[in-house]
Amino acid sequence: MKSYFLSNISHELRTPLNAILNTAKTLANDSKDEQTQNSSQIIKYSTYSLLNSVNDILDFSKIEKDEIKLELSEFDLVKTVEHIATNFTREAKDKGLEFTFIKGDDLPQMVNGDIARLSQILQNILSNAIKFTNEGFIKFKVDAKKAKDNKVQITFTVSDTGVGISKEKINSIFDSFSQEGITNKRKFGGLGLGLYIVKHLVNLHNGKIKVDSTPGLGTVVSIDLNYETIEIKKEMQTSIVSIDYDLKGKSILVVEDNAMNQMVIKMITKKWLNTTVDFANNGQEGVQKLIENDYDIILMDLQMPIMDGYEATIAIRNGEAGEAKKSIPIIALTADVMETTKTRVIEIGMNKYLSKPVDKDTLFEIIKLLVN
Structure with missing residues (x-):
């Protein structure tokens, strides 16, 4: 009954979200009017935010039943990370924050991994950084360190000048429904599931996540994930059009x-x-x-x-x-x-x-x- 209920929730919520999101994208692409494009961007941000909340609820249920598995495929790491950075640059700008994206020199173009789960990890961390930062900056850095047998360790670092987390609370931030006090929950919103899910996804990758924070000064989140690099064939390079x-x-x-x-x-x-x-x-x-x-x-x-x-x-x-x-x-x-x-x-x-x-x-x- 629980699975049937969650399946229905997924269907009933995602159906209108599908229409809202694609209509907003079409409006943004087809209209030359700046006001229409700006309004479409707001609709897109809000829809993605709601969609992320729906995903968090469903993923929480999947984690309980140990149903989440990584779905591996070859994907363009650089393009994926750049796309995410571009989206959050706009979101930070709308909040009056400075957003800096720094890309390491040795990043592999193509890797074998789960693109959807990587995107989910980064979107959760970057969303938190923007949510809990009222002034200052967000810095998003991606570095690569080569390992043996075509393996590479990718380190994603997100720094912010936000509210920070106290030492007493930092050990419990990966618990489900955890937020920095009920007052912050009301102030900042959110389900309190994001970091719990991120921690589970990082563990599935056999990766590591580290959080350093000082109340009133900001937070630094560092994530290490391991991927297999894929050699780009010449035909593939010419076909990226x-x-x-x-x-x-x-x-x-x-x-x-x-x-x-x-x-x-x-x-x-x-x-x-x-x-x-x-x-x-x-x-x-x-x-x-x-x-x-x-x-x-x-x-x-x-x-x-x-x-x-x-x-x-x-x-x-x-x-x-x-x-x-x-x-x-x-x-x-x-x-x-x-x-x-x-x-x-x-x-x-x-x-x-x-x-x-x-x-x-x-x-x-x-x-x-x-x-x-």
């Missing part, structure tokens, strides 16, 4: 009951070249449309009335939409981020799992990979 959003005549069936989420997919795909998108409002309608028409790929929501995404996928894989269409690529596109859900969608024959709010570049690249 802007994405060409062209599916070359492919058609997509989106099975989604929520009107807001349908609108988000329309906004994302409207600028894709040579792409046809059709919609079904539930799994039963999706199976029927697949019987009547030809599609190259399906984006499948999971929680829907009449027939849900699990039932629709099983029906398709069993040949109920026709033998020729049994193996059509299906991507789970869902607001449910529970570990049991990720496992289940692969078990029933879906090709990929993507969580909402969906990133348009990630969505395009995965679709392109599966339809080519």
Whole structure:
């Protein structure tokens, strides 16, 4: 019952957040008006803040059940860290703080690791630095130290001139629901789960986290994480260019009951070249449309009335939409981020799992990979 309840919370909260976030991004990209762009940035900050709180609640439950696992893949470390620094530069500037990003000389470009969990660690630490600093600066530094066998230790250091933490409290800041006193909780807000989750994620990396702080002067957080470096091939270097959003005549069936989420997919795909998108409002309608028409790929929501995404996928894989269409690529596109859900969608024959709010570049690249 608890897992079912949390799954529903995830779905119900992430569904509107998906629409809000992608609408704000579209407004910011399409509008030339400075006021509109500034307003869109505020909406984005607020939405990411709310999304982080939702993630913290769900991750707290996963930690209790020992369900969090690192999902390793090759990613661009430099680009990832620069992107995070850029976002927090804007946020610090809006609060009147100076933000400095210092990048070490020997940083590897590509590494093997969990990009989502690294981002979560850094976002939590940087969010805290900005939250608890009313004047002065935030300094974000990234250094690398080479180890044996293509291994590298990356040290992330975040310094601030914020309120600081007392010696009595510093040993308990990694406990769940910990904040520097109930008065600070009211003053600064937050769930008190961030550092508890950060500590767990750092431990999963076999890394180290150290906090030095002086009340009234500020805090320094240092995190060591170990990664495997990936050699960049010449072809990869030349291919790092802007994405060409062209599916070359492919058609997509989106099975989604929520009107807001349908609108988000329309906004994302409207600028894709040579792409046809059709919609079904539930799994039963999706199976029927697949019987009547030809599609190259399906984006499948999971929680829907009449027939849900699990039932629709099983029906398709069993040949109920026709033998020729049994193996059509299906991507789970869902607001449910529970570990049991990720496992289940692969078990029933879906090709990929993507969580909402969906990133348009990630969505395009995965679709392109599966339809080519």
